[in-house]
Amino acid sequence: MTLDLKKIIEQTDEERVKQLFKVYGQQLFAYANSNWKVGEDASWDIVYKTIYKLSKVINTHHFEVEQQLKSFLFKMLINYLKNYLRDERTKKGGHQEVDLNDNIPSSAETKNVNPAIGKLNKALDELEEWQRILLLMRAQGFSYSEIAKYTDKPVKHLKVYYGRLKKQLEKKIMLNEKIEVHGK
């Protein structure tokens, strides 16, 4: 199914939501549910939120192609997911103890809850673009044949690259750690 952008912008809010849900709802739900292991109810909630948000905001933005709308929608979904997962984590871990003497943590620091991921992000930045696409998309369950469309590499090569790149990443992270230690 495809969308007529003109139609959607002219429609009323209810019609627009229904239309958007028909086209994108199932995929978004599947993504949240199966890939991020979010429960069914919660993932439906997230999907509704994103779609309602989009229908409200759609007139303020300017979309020329459907692809722009897609990436916008996806970005919003990820934001909602991020919020949801963060809330979950805090629920499980209970309240964090914070020293009142210290400064209030800035937004950049709250971003990396897990320090290992920060290192990984650093290592990722050194890679080429297609390598990052391969690693990050594959980790989310996209098929190799799907990824091959965006990387200009044959499918069989990608399978090999994926294994090698992971090993490379590990080595890089190790190196970075050593550098930090010696630097001090």
Place this chain on the structure above:
Amino acid sequence: MENKAINMDDMLREAFLDLDFNHPKNEQLLFASSNALLTKKHFIKPINGSNLGGIKLIVLIIITSVFSISIIGLNDQVEPRYQANVVSFEEFVNEEEVVVAKLPKMSLYSFNNQVTPLNSRGPKKANYFAPIIQAEKKEELKIYRPKELVEIPELSPDDVLLNEKRKKKLIKDLLKFEKTRFSEINSSVDNSEIKGLPFFSIWKTELSNFEYKIFLNDLLINQRRESYINARTHDEIWLELSADTSFMKPMEEMYSSHPAYYEYPVVNISREGAQLFCDWLTSEVNKSVKNKEKLIRIRIPTDKEWEYVASSGKKRQPYPWGGDFVRNSKGNYLANFYPVKGNYVADGAFFTTKVLSYFPNEFGVYNIVGNVAEMVDYPHSGEIGAKGGSWKDSAAYIKIYAEDINLGISEPKPTIGFRPVIVYQKEIQFNVDDEKDEVSIVLTEEQIAANNKRKAKKMSELLNLVKHDFLPMSMSKLEDSEVFKGVYIQKTEVSNIDYKTFLFDLIIQKRMDEFHIAKPNQELWRSLAIPNEPYVEFYFFHSAYDHFPVVNITAQGAELYGKWLLEEAKKVDQKNKLSHLKRLRLPNEVEWTAAATALGQHSPYPWKEKGVRNQEKKHRGKALANFKTGRGDYMGVAGNLNDNADIIAPIRSYWPNNFGLYNMAGNVAEMIQYKDGDYGCKGGGWNSNAEQIKINAIDTTKGYLKPGPTIGFRLVGEYIPESSTTIKEK
């Protein structure tokens, strides 16, 4: 670090969340992942749980409601747990998108109580088969659906893809002549020049349902509906076998479609369907053949070919496995037929059985008799039939040379299948109508160009007479060599390819009267008592036989060839090299014997040995010519081949005589013209014995020469003798 290695996937997944998608470096990633997610449906592998939340809900509701009804009764107070979700589900999901899982068609048929299981040895057996025997008598039961009512199935895109895949595999196997599927039948010739070119290959098994289904589906894909209706399997005919229709119902429904029957032979197809299959497969395969000489043709075998395969090389045996019995030493039946009265199952199969059952014969061919009868053509009488007997025939009817009980039947039957053969296509086919005096073939432009090229080459060779084909007779150290001054003789017999250029050139020049005299009558191959059907098609026309001597031609044809050769050569001759060449003709007796004896040695044969074997140290014991060693022994046995040629050998085989001439004795007899004008032949052919190939053997054909598959010719060139003065000057 070990933990990191294990969790790298998870960490990468989480790192995805922390990316800043507003940054331009992540633009491509955002584009890729959003596009991949939102264009394709259900792409993600479920990690835990399933995507089918909705269906799960429905099932749960049903279970809970049934549970509530059965245990608590119709109690309104019990609230379904998932009510809230159901509302949201119905709101947003369109009805069309709800997937209804299609269960495969399953129907369980149980046999009647009368029936005993296959392995038991109880006394009840007869009732099992009663309905079948009744059905043979009643003709009213026949159900033929008119063509209009045929259901044409529709294929899903997945089926189309799968079928293309299977078709590719089949064609790939065919091009390779995959040995697991096809067996090559080299009926006679085992010569280095035509190695790798079998006369025909045959399917090792009967054609299976699986292979036939590829064909039917391909017809549907290409929307050839009419040919589909002609080629379809008439499954309803199974019902005719039994008075009780429910008894044969499963066979009707399943036999041609269910995967369990894929390896069973295809039955209930009309003759037209089988021929359509052959035509379809030939056209499909030849699309991917690049070399034109290797174009193949797939067809229904002739009766002679079928018999040759079944008897594994014309052996005298009633059954393909040899011997007079239908069971081996362990007591097992060797084919699927009707072994004992009232008991179809004694051989382990009720109706048809899998195509790879029982033991293959010596050619590696399975089920050549029994199982299903196989369609054959009778090219002599123009009739059609099916040989080999089927699961319904008793032991007498599955003999190889048994009477064909399916003669003239072209309708679909549950006992008739087929097994195609593969042959190479010949280059050109002659269809000459003697009444109309016309040649129905038209040479293509490529063939004309090729022929002209060949002709030009031949002419240039002829201009240098001495170097190539011809030898001056005076070179031989004969006592009175002056007699032969100016006489040249051809080194070899005239080959098929040379004669073919001549014939084609006649067609191109439209000299039809001469063409009808000169054309070889290949049907004369049938006059011999050998498996010779392939030679009729191939011997003259196929390029593998290019360098074999031409046979089956008249003496007039041979003379015409000489005349044509000289005419055409003189057209090209610019330096007047051939001005002295008077004519090219058949040799006379004196010339031929002189050429054969060469040195004038005292030997009955063209060579110096007094026997027929080579006595030189290097080649000791090898045959010196192509002839018949003993009664029925044309080439010796494998491992000890006498002359290595059962029929004709290539023109340059064996050792030349001392004069440099090949095959003066044996191979094909050579036409000569006696001084009183009669034609005869000398030298003996491939079916003459050692006495008949002697130089001085009596020519019994003098005055009665007829064209035949043992008679060819070689030419003699006659120069106007040069004056004695010119010789002295030289």
